[in-house]
Amino acid sequence: MAFGLLQGKKGIITGALDEQSIAWQVALLAKEEGAEIILTNAPVAVRLGKVRQLAELLQSEFIPADLVSEEDIIQLYQRTVDTWGKIDFLLHSVGMSMNVRKNKPYTDLNYDFFHKTLDISAISLHRLLQIGLKMDIFNEWGSVVALTYIAAQRFFPKYNDMTEAKALLEAITRHFGYYLGKTKRVRVNTISQSPTPTTAGLGIPGFDKMLVFSEKLSPLGNATARECAGLVIFLFSDLSRKITMQNIFHDGGFSQTGLTEELLELL
Numbered sequence: 001m002a003f004g005l006l007q008g009k010k011g012i013i014t015g016a017l018d019e020q021s022i023a024w025q026v027a028l029l030a031k032e033e034g035a036e037i038i039l040t041n042a043p044v045a046v047r048l049g050k051v052r053q054l055a056e057l058l059q060s061e062f063i064p065a066d067l068v069s070e071e072d073i074i075q076l077y078q079r080t081v082d083t084w085g086k087i088d089f090l091l092h093s094v095g096m097s098m099n100v101r102k103n104k105p106y107t108d109l110n111y112d113f114f115h116k117t118l119d120i121s122a123i124s125l126h127r128l129l130q131i132g133l134k135m136d137i138f139n140e141w142g143s144v145v146a147l148t149y150i151a152a153q154r155f156f157p158k159y160n161d162m163t164e165a166k167a168l169l170e171a172i173t174r175h176f177g178y179y180l181g182k183t184k185r186v187r188v189n190t191i192s193q194s195p196t197p198t199t200a201g202l203g204i205p206g207f208d209k210m211l212v213f214s215e216k217l218s219p220l221g222n223a224t225a226r227e228c229a230g231l232v233i234f235l236f237s238d239l240s241r242k243i244t245m246q247n248i249f250h251d252g253g254f255s256q257t258g259l260t261e262e263l264l265e266l267l
Ligand SMILES: NC(=O)c1ccc[n+]([C@@H]2O[C@H](COP(=O)([O-])OP(=O)(O)OC[C@H]3O[C@@H](n4cnc5c(N)ncnc54)[C@H](O)[C@@H]3O)[C@@H](O)[C@H]2O)c1
Pocket: 014, 015, 016, 017, 018, 020, 021, 022, 023, 041, 042, 045, 065, 066, 067, 068, 092, 093, 094, 095, 096, 120, 147, 148, 149, 192, 193, 194, 195, 196, 197, 198, 199, 200, 201, 202
């Protein structure tokens, strides 16, 4: 059932690779709720994923941009402004670690990879917001949402250097939330999402077991990508105008649960 929550709003959605992507589900729901969207992803994702298919399906424009490149972001915003003018929402749904991909142990990280992890997965948000502020891309009362994981607060063994990336992402969210709030009345929040079977998620060693563990430690069970999209739409909508600089756990209660009867029985 659609509510028209984003009627008359337009925005940019990063990170839709395939149907499993959280961003893919956000794009579908944003469209259902009346938004106009521009999709963007790294040029390599066009080859590996299905983002162009999604753009066709939603009759949206797709503008490739590598979010580690200032030039690409400027071009993305310039084309956006040329097509429509300013935006009301922005989804940051991007993450990648070569240390995770190559299964490097945390105590033997490759530092070039580590820098890339931080650059792609966290500093990209700063870059999007800094350039966005300079180019005056955001409409007043706009909304920015980025996706994070509870490993930013607690130890999870195989999350590796993505842990530091998520901690940085959440810090950038708070910090920029202040400046964008003060100057443009734009809010900036993160959603800390349950493990979700996507390309990025499944790349974490032992992810299947993490899924089962968090399902059993969450009174409501793991949150799906589609359910995450619902929360993103709420945060993009006018219903959440005074929520900013927050990290919102969307995890079925996992973050507040020490132990469950279900897990006890397994031990
Ligand atoms: N899947 C999970 O379990 C989970 C849980 C919590 C948070 N998250 C976060 O959700 C976000 C979306 O991930 P997902 O799970 O939907 O996986 P996904 O693999 O579908 O999406 C990750 C996206 O990042 C894009 N990307 C990588 N490098 C890029 C670059 N340089 N420039 C632009 N885009 C780039 C990829 O092309 C891909 O579309 C990530 O920030 C991820 O860390 C995921």
